[in-house]
Amino acid sequence: MNGWHYIGSLQDIPQQGSRIVEAGSLGNIAVFRTHGDQVFALADRCPHRHGPLSPGIVHGDKVTCPLHGWTIDLATGAALGADHGCTRPFAIRNEADGLYLQLPVNGD
Amino acid sequence: MSSSPTPHLLIIGNGMAGIRTVEELTALAPQAYQITVFGAEPHGCYNRILLSPLLAGEKSLPEIITHPASWYAERGIALHASNPITTIDRQARRVIDSQGGVHSYDKLLLATGSHPLVIPLPGHQLPGVVTFRNLADVEKMLTVAAPGKQAIVIGGGLLGLEAAMGLLQQGMQVTVVHLLDILMERQLDGVAASLLKSELEARGIRFHMPAQTEAILGASQVQGIRFKDGSVLPADLVVMAVGVRPNTDLAKAAGLSCERGILVDDQLQTSDPHILAVGECVQHRGTVYGLVAPLFEQGKVIARRLAGTDDAAAYRGSTTSTRLKVTGIELFSAGNFLGDAECDTILFQDPSRRIYKKLVIKNHIVQGAVLLGDTMDGAWYMELMRDGTDITPFRHHILFGRPHLGDAGHGPSSVADLPASYQVCGCNGVCKGSIEESIIQKELTTLEEVRAHTKASASCGSCTGMVEQILAHTLGGDYVPAPVKPLCRCTTLSSDQLRIAVRDQHLTSVATAMQQLAWQSQDGCPTCRQALNYYITVFWPAEHQESPLDRFVNERFHANIQRDGTYSVVPRLWGGTTTPAQLRAIADIAERFAVPEIKLTGGQRITLLGIKRETLPAIWAALGEHDLVSGHAYGKAVRTVKTCVGSRWCRFGVQDSEQMGVALEKQLWNSWTSHKYKLAVSGCPRNCAEATIKDFGVVAVESGWELHVGGNGGIKVRVTDLLCRVESMAEVSEYAAAFLQLYRREAVYLERTAPWVERVGIDWIRQQLVDQPAYRKQLHDAFVAAHQPLADPWMERVQGLAGTRDFLPLVSLPFPTLENVA
Ligand code: SRM
Ligand SMILES: Cc1cc2nc3c(=O)[nH]c(=O)nc-3n(C[C@H](O)[C@H](O)[C@H](O)COP(=O)(O)OP(=O)(O)OC[C@H]3O[C@@H](n4cnc5c(N)ncnc54)[C@H](O)[C@@H]3O)c2cc1C
Ligand code: SF4
Ligand code: FES
Numbered sequence: 001m002n003g004w005h006y007i008g009s010l011q012d013i014p015q016q017g018s019r020i021v022e023a024g025s026l027g028n029i030a031v032f033r034t035h036g037d038q039v040f041a042l043a044d045r046c047p048h049r050h051g052p053l054s055p056g057i058v059h060g061d062k063v064t065c066p067l068h069g070w071t072i073d074l075a076t077g078a079a080l081g082a083d084h085g086c087t088r089p090f091a092i093r094n095e096a097d098g099l100y101l102q103l104p105v106n107g108d
Numbered sequence: 109m110s111s112s113p114t115p116h117l118l119i120i121g122n123g124m125a126g127i128r129t130v131e132e133l134t135a136l137a138p139q140a141y142q143i144t145v146f147g148a149e150p151h152g153c154y155n156r157i158l159l160s161p162l163l164a165g166e167k168s169l170p171e172i173i174t175h176p177a178s179w180y181a182e183r184g185i186a187l188h189a190s191n192p193i194t195t196i197d198r199q200a201r202r203v204i205d206s207q208g209g210v211h212s213y214d215k216l217l218l219a220t221g222s223h224p225l226v227i228p229l230p231g232h233q234l235p236g237v238v239t240f241r242n243l244a245d246v247e248k249m250l251t252v253a254a255p256g257k258q259a260i261v262i263g264g265g266l267l268g269l270e271a272a273m274g275l276l277q278q279g280m281q282v283t284v285v286h287l288l289d290i291l292m293e294r295q296l297d298g299v300a301a302s303l304l305k306s307e308l309e310a311r312g313i314r315f316h317m318p319a320q321t322e323a324i325l326g327a328s329q330v331q332g333i334r335f336k337d338g339s340v341l342p343a344d345l346v347v348m349a350v351g352v353r354p355n356t357d358l359a360k361a362a363g364l365s366c367e368r369g370i371l372v373d374d375q376l377q378t379s380d381p382h383i384l385a386v387g388e389c390v391q392h393r394g395t396v397y398g399l400v401a402p403l404f405e406q407g408k409v410i411a412r413r414l415a416g417t418d419d420a421a422a423y424r425g426s427t428t429s430t431r432l433k434v435t436g437i438e439l440f441s442a443g444n445f446l447g448d449a450e451c452d453t454i455l456f457q458d459p460s461r462r463i464y465k466k467l468v469i470k471n472h473i474v475q476g477a478v479l480l481g482d483t484m485d486g487a488w489y490m491e492l493m494r495d496g497t498d499i500t501p502f503r504h505h506i507l508f509g510r511p512h513l514g515d516a517g518h519g520p521s522s523v524a525d526l527p528a529s530y531q532v533c534g535c536n537g538v539c540k541g542s543i544e545e546s547i548i549q550k551e552l553t554t555l556e557e558v559r560a561h562t563k564a565s566a567s568c569g570s571c572t573g574m575v576e577q578i579l580a581h582t583l584g585g586d587y588v589p590a591p592v593k594p595l596c597r598c599t600t601l602s603s604d605q606l607r608i609a610v611r612d613q614h615l616t617s618v619a620t621a622m623q624q625l626a627w628q629s630q631d632g633c634p635t636c637r638q639a640l641n642y643y644i645t646v647f648w649p650a651e652h653q654e655s656p657l658d659r660f661v662n663e664r665f666h667a668n669i670q671r672d673g674t675y676s677v678v679p680r681l682w683g684g685t686t687t688p689a690q691l692r693a694i695a696d697i698a699e700r701f702a703v704p705e706i707k708l709t710g711g712q713r714i715t716l717l718g719i720k721r722e723t724l725p726a727i728w729a730a731l732g733e734h735d736l737v738s739g740h741a742y743g744k745a746v747r748t749v750k751t752c753v754g755s756r757w758c759r760f761g762v763q764d765s766e767q768m769g770v771a772l773e774k775q776l777w778n779s780w781t782s783h784k785y786k787l788a789v790s791g792c793p794r795n796c797a798e799a800t801i802k803d804f805g806v807v808a809v810e811s812g813w814e815l816h817v818g819g820n821g822g823i824k825v826r827v828t829d830l831l832c833r834v835e836s837m838a839e840v841s842e843y844a845a846a847f848l849q850l851y852r853r854e855a856v857y858l859e860r861t862a863p864w865v866e867r868v869g870i871d872w873i874r875q876q877l878v879d880q881p882a883y884r885k886q887l888h889d890a891f892v893a894a895h896q897p898l899a900d901p902w903m904e905r906v907q908g909l910a911g912t913r914d915f916l917p918l919v920s921l922p923f924p925t926l927e928n929v930a
């Protein structure tokens with residue numbers, strides 16, 4: 001199925017908030033919904049000291065990690081400004097019938 | 109014109125040092141000289157230091173002009189702007205200007221400043237390559253600067269970084285190229301430099317370092333630069349900020365002794381008795397200065413001698429300190445900040461608050477300092493350094509600031525503690541005593557007036573806050589503060605202005621506040637959303653429909669996030685008391701949920717550690733069944749009320765502190781505050797509950813209760829001020845609510861009671877609460893009204909009022925677990 005998985009609808013995620021998708025050995029994936037209803041998916045693991053990003057404050061297309069305040073670009077997973085590091089981004093589509101998240105196909 | 113009866117003083121250089129000298133001279137002896145000033149630049153004298161805020165758009169041109177044409181005219185000084193002197197004829201004692209005009213002098217003052225260095229790289233003359241020294245440079249930069257365009261700043265020193273921040277604020281994408289891998293290497297050690305670098309990177313500046321530029325590229329306009337390693341970086345603007353060189357051109361040509369600068373003695377005399385020199389162009393006792401403080405001291409000496417008021421005046425050199433003028437970045441450096449084998453270093457580092465402090469000590473005397481993030485005590489360290497003070501008596505807390513002289517009951521504010529001799533303004537050498545004197549004698553009421561009369565904060569401006577505090581303190585209630593810095597990048601308003609806007613404009617949601625106050629970002633940032641949310645909670649509790657997403661995770665999940673992403677849960681144990689049933693319930697719940705650790709906290713209660721996010725609702729529900737409610741151990745909220753056993757059990761107790769503590773906690777709990785808020789009640793003056801380091805502390809005495817406010821433990825311990833003494837428990841509880849409500853209304857978000865009490869003064873608080881019983885009652889009632897009905901936030905969540913859906917995963921995907929991959 002080319003790695004696209006249905007995960008729910010846009011309304012399942014609070015605006016300016018996030019929900020988690022449990023993805024087995026990939027760990028948790030945080031799915032964010034911005035103020036402008038864009039959706040992004042990132043590994044729920046801050047590049048700094050691996051804190052969870054999902055409970056961070058979402059502003060613009062960024063999220064601020066709750067542990068030490070790194071700000072992460074939702075589109076790329078890259079730490080902004082001072083900080084260096086990147087968390088893994090996942091492709092996500094917001095279709096008429098719901099949200100689809102792409103996971104690497106087995107063995108990728 | 110040489111035959112005028114008064115001697116003719118001619119000044120070459122219409123800059124900060126030359127004009128300050130003239131200003132001092134005319135103040136001492138208005139008629140003693142006929143004065144002529146030649147300047148190469150087209151303006152009256154301006155404050156060169158403020159070119160950085162001018163570039164950043166924080167100041168306008170008129171704000172930085174210190175001496176308009178009228179200033180010269182009023183003093184009968186002839187100003188020849190845009191007319192550099194080209195030759196000095198020492199034999200004939202005259203100078204020739206660029207238009208061929210010849211002017212004789214009796215005394216000549218050289219104040220020609222410095223030349224910015226230009227690295228003669230291929231392409232350095234291309235349009236779009238500029239230095240950063242004068243107004244013309246800034247004008248050039250501003251014509252190129254536009255959002256999205258690329259700027260490169262060569263040089264990671266003070267000027268380079270200020271230029272970079274200025275251009276960034278003009279919307280440009282800015283890269284700083286530096287030869288070394290340490291920024292501001294003449295002021296910072298490696299640690300401070302890398303912290304500064306990450307602060308600047310966080311604001312969007314990029315760095316390319318260590319890197320050596322080989323050529324500037326472009327045909328008719330700069331297009332980029334090429335590095336030694338062959339790589340290329342595009343640019344629409346290249347700023348060279350690689351240092352300055354004293355401008356000795358005229359002096360050398362006239363045969364005056366020069367080395368790096370024009371050589372002068374302690375009287376600022378050059379090798380020609382008719383010629384003096386001042387400012388960056390001089391070399392005194394082997395040193396060339398690049399900051400205004402020493403230049404102003406030199407000017408004072410010259411003025412006294414020329415005026416004949418002090419023939420013994422002499423300049424003996426200066427200790428200087430540097431501050432970076434980038435809004436929001438506090439950086440201070442002075443003296444020997446690296447140290448050597450015989451020196452000790454005292455260090456303090458708090459990465460999450462981005463604070464770094466380092467003092468270099470030799471033989472118990474401060475030799476140098478680097479401060480980043482918190483530069484409050486820079487002036488004090490300078491004073492210790494200059495005076496060679498033996499620091500042994502306070503060495504153990506020297507990094508936490510000037511020893512606190514706080515005397516419970518009198519409420520000294522921090523500036524009030526400073527001695528009159530304390531030097532407030534480093535640039536102009538103005539001490540606290542003379543500022544106070546001017547304020548009183550000349551009846552000054554605004555910052556601008558104080559600046560004009562004392563010069564304090566008139567140069568680099570970094571002591572502005574302290575000058576304002578002195579003004580406020582000297583004037584008391586008559587002081588109207590000037591606007592302060594914006595809360596964050598999303599707004600031009602300060603946190604306090606937002607507080608007032610929310611209150612006075614009846615703003616009841618974060619979204620409307622942003623709309624009405626012309627927010628500069630779509631949905632704000634963590635800083636402003638949390639602050640607005642708080643102010644609305646305080647002023648419009650009934651109407652506020654708050655979004656949990658405007659809060660930090662702890663306050664949203666009503667638990668404290670921990671390093672591994674789990675949470676801690678701390679139920680309230682009222683006044684630190686408990687029962688066997690409660691203990692049993694906690695024990696059972698801990699077992700049922702396999703809680704990894706249980707611990708007694710420093711706040712007299714029990715914390716359950718390591719709880720997973722999805723378990724929170726269930727554990728709250730279980731605790732709730734036993735009436736265990738949220739302890740708000742996670743919030744900017746009323747936290748604990750510590751008590752001692754008091755007269756119920758203790759042989760010394762004079763009042764029932766336990767009962768009082770439990771009553772206070774039941775009355776005040778579940779309310780949001782500007783910062784965490786802690787209470788304690790002790791049963792006698794032995795004070796076992798440590799009430800005098802709490803935000804609100806109650807100490808029992810024979811006749812009743814002493815109420816103390818504004819204390820805390822923590823990072824910087826502050827002992828409370830005594831608010832008043834009362835007799836009954838009912839009075840304690842009225843005062844407790846009234847003080848809390850006053851704090852909630854008046855403090856800015858994240859200001860704890862200790863700094864707030866210091867800022868507004870305990871006298872003011874007494875006026876509000878003790879002297880005005882009606883207002884006290886009103887505050888008490890307002891607090892009570894805002895807190896009806898009381899609902900445990902945990903129960904609200906569990907009962908679905910605020911929803912528990914978001915604690916659970918959206919979905920579990922059948923993605924390869926380790927097993928099914930295999
Ligand atoms: C649990 C506890 C330590 C313990 O194991 O005993 C604790 C734990 C934390 N303290 Fe504390 N403090 C605890 C008592 C104290 C005390 C002692 C007291 O309350 O009597 C103090 C000094 C007294 C005071 O506040 O005036 C204290 C001064 C601080 C400070 C410094 C505050 C200051 O104004 O300087 C911070 C940092 C802050 O708030 O910004 C802090 C911050 C923290 C945080 C919340 C750090 C954070 O933001 O994550 C810690 C949470 C750990 C966690 O994972 O739950 N904690 N903390 C104590 C909880 C008490 C309670 O029952 O609620
Ligand atoms: C962007 C920037 C930020 C700074 N920040 C700080 C700071 O935070 N703190 C601090 O203490 N210092 C700071 N400085 C340094 C401070 O501005 C200088 O130390 C001070 O201006 C030097 O004064 P001066 O009179 O010696 O030289 P200048 O102010 O440069 O004045 C010399 C004047 O002489 C003129 N001149 C030269 N040759 C001739 C001639 N032949 N005929 C006529 N006129 C001539 C020049 O055009 C110039 O106007 C900063 C400087 C800059 C550029
Ligand atoms: S002192 Fe407080 S903030 Fe520091 S580690 Fe202990 S609990 Fe955490
Ligand atoms: S773990 Fe995210 S900022 Fe430290």
